[in-house]
Amino acid sequence: MLRLGLLLLIVPGVVLLGLFFFEQMQISDCRLEGGHWDYLQAVCDQQPHPFIPLMARKPLLVNGGMLLSCLGLLMTIAGLYRRRK
Secondary structure (H helix, E strand, O other): OHHHHHHHHHHHHHHHHHHHHHHHHHHHHHHHOOOEEEOOOOEEEOOOOOOOOHHHHOHHHHHHHHHHHHHHHHHHHHHHHHHHO
16 A cells, blocks of 8 residues: 555656646747747747646646545555554
């Protein structure tokens, strides 16, 4: 239970950070080329677009990842508690 809890605690956060920074690299490359990033379609073009956060665009991914991390934390605590008995 401890190993699964630690896995669930760490992996969703790492995946979310990876997706976030991958998108940030694309946005940075787009701006260096003089373009504007369309957050909804994930493309670089010449028209300005409003900023839309990742949480608003992919709420299931963000909330699901955080829920899995919370579940992993609870499982880790339970696994550590069981070992001490």
